[in-house]
Amino acid sequence: MLWGIIGIILSLVLLITLAYRGMPVVIAAPIASVVALVFSGAPLLASYTEIFMPALAGFVGNYFPVFLLGAIFGILMTITGYAESIARSVARRLGARSALLATVLTSALMTYGGISLFVVAFVMFPLARELFRVADIPKRLIPGTIALGIFTFTMTALPGSPQVQNIIPGQFFGTDGFAAPGVGVVGTLIILGFGMAWLEYRRSSLMRNGEHFGSDEIPAKRGGSGLFGRGKAQPSAADPDGGTSPQRERSGGTVETQEKDAPVPASAPTTALLQPRNAVEPFLPLVAVIAVNFACTLLIFPRLEWSYLQEEKFGGIALSNRAGIWAVIIALIVAILVVLALNAKNLGTLKSGFTEGVKGAMLPIFSTASEVGYGAVVASVAAFAVVRDAVFNVGGNALVTSVLSTSVTAAITGSSSGGMTIALNAFGDQLRTMAEDQGMSLEAMHRLTAMAAGGLDTLPHSGAVVTLLLVCGLTHRQSYKDIGMVTIVGPVLAVAILVGVVSLFGSF
Structure with missing residues (x-):
């Protein structure tokens, strides 16, 4: 048993090390799994084909449509120029003096509207860079500012977020994406308020010390655009938990490899080829995502007949097991159709968006699924029972147990969706039973578990952090302090406060 526990620990250290050094998680996770299996004495081949691969396939089977549609939608928003137009509209409205807030809100708006997280990051960097230049704000704050808008409250806290991190808990707790709206809104205010306070403090502190935008100049990205000019869009990824590979840029039919061995996602959207007719048009697809998601979840689905789901061929499931993911799938499809309808005369130009979307969805989902496979292997070894019992003996509170187990696995894997899936695959059934026995709100469990996944997932080895820093041309030493704070x-502070409030007074 002792050797088994040592094997689990060593496998975790190896996974973190390999990920931090840029090895794709698709490869790193199976290697780490072998270490855990060798120390536990479990059979390697049988564990790979009968445990690792089914868990990987299960994740892909559940969430592939969300990754695929999100990637296609994000790339179509880039090709049409909608994403850039949205960023410019918000930036102009708030002005350079509010560069920090403008960057955060623009990033958050696009993320909550269903655009893939790193599509937003690549679109936002050149615009944030220009805003910071005009306001003379130290550029080391750019990564933290973008991260606050895309990796925190819009990903996990805001009710109805179409991001996969908000969908996963519903698969285990029978809840939907709008679970515990009061808890989510309060959590959003805490995270946003704390993050903005920190960024403003850092801006003032750095500028008092004589640091300005021009200090240690960031090289301009090839094809980047200023606030008032159009340029080539940068490569993007479909999910912050995706794997890593050399960055590529497509231009004029050629593909050039940049930043040798740079750990950035491989998906590459086409450059903005079209021009929106007006400033309102780009917002319509985002409104479609939010409105359709809301309508399906709270108005349409509850009024339809779903008794046929109890048939054996449909797995005997309940609507609550699938409502969240179905609503997001329909919302993204409608949003894509809205983009196509608005650009009906340019459908030939948009065709490449579907091809690039398929490519852009593959690496992120298989990277996350590979981590889920690793978690299944670890959970299968005998020594894991000791870890499981330790987790459940922490305090006996279902909410606390769910939050802690999710936080730890997200920290280990550097992935919010991967860490949460691993934790809930291992403990989900027990947590649900425990919560029901204790009278704990499953909606509150959904919301706070999702928020917990979006906390420690951004430790320095996180692929999302490494990629964002590379996009911005900065280092961990320059900018990670601010990324870590926001x-x-x-998020950890928000979760801690809300766990206490919900435990004492119930969900709201």
Whole structure:
């Protein structure tokens, strides 16, 4: 048993090390699994084909449509120029003096509207860079500012978020994406308030010390655009938990490899080829995602007949097991159709968006699924029972147990969706039973578990962090302190406060 526990620990250290050094998680996770299996004495081949691969396939089977549609939608928003137009509209409205807030809100709006997280990151960097230049704000704050808008409250806290991190808990707790709206809104205010306070404090502190935008100049990205000019869009990824590979840029039919061995996602959307007719048009697809998601979840689905789901061929499921993911799938499909309808005369131009979307969805989903497979292997070894019992003996509170187990696995894997899936695959049934026995709200469990996944997932080895820093041309030493404060300290503080409130007074 002792050797088994040592094997689990060593496998975790190896997974973190390999991920931090840029090895794709698709490869790193199976290697780490072998270490855990060798120390436990379990058979390697049988564990790979009968445990690792079924868990990987299960994740892909559940969430592939969300990754695929999100990638296609994000790339279509880039090709049409909608994403850039939205960023410019918000930036102009708030002005350069509010560069920090403008960057956060623009990033958050696009993320909550269903655009893939790193599509937003690549679109936002050149615009944030220009805003920071005009306001003379130290550029080391750009990564933290973008991260606050895309990796925190819009990903996990805001009710109805179409991001996969908000969908996963519903698969285990029978809840939907609008679970515990009061808890989510309060959590959003805490995270956003803390993050903005920190960024403003850092801006003032750095500028008092004589640091300005021009200090240690960031090289301009090839094809980047200023606030008032159009340029080539940068490569993007479909999910912050995706794997890593050399960055590529497509231009004029050629593909050039940049930043040798740079750990950035491989998906590459086409450059903005079209021009929106007006400033309102780009917002319509985002409104469609939000409105359709809301309508399906709270108005349409509850009024339809779903008794046929109890048939054996449909797995005997309940609507609550699938409502969240179905609503997001329909919302993204409608949003894509809205983009196509608005650009009916340019459908030939948009065709590449579907091809690139398929490519852009593959690496992120298989990277996350590979981590889920690793978690299944670890959970299968005998020594894991000791870990499981330790987790459940922490305090006996279902909410606390769910939050802690999710936080730990997200920290280990550097992945919010991967860590949460691993934890809930291992403990989900027990947590649900425990919560029901204790009278704990499953909606509150959904919301706070999702928020917990979006806290420690951005430790320095996180692929999302490494990629964002590379996009911005900065290093961990320059900018990680601010990323950590807004994506770790703020969310962890919000979860801690809300766990206490919900435990004492119930969900709201």
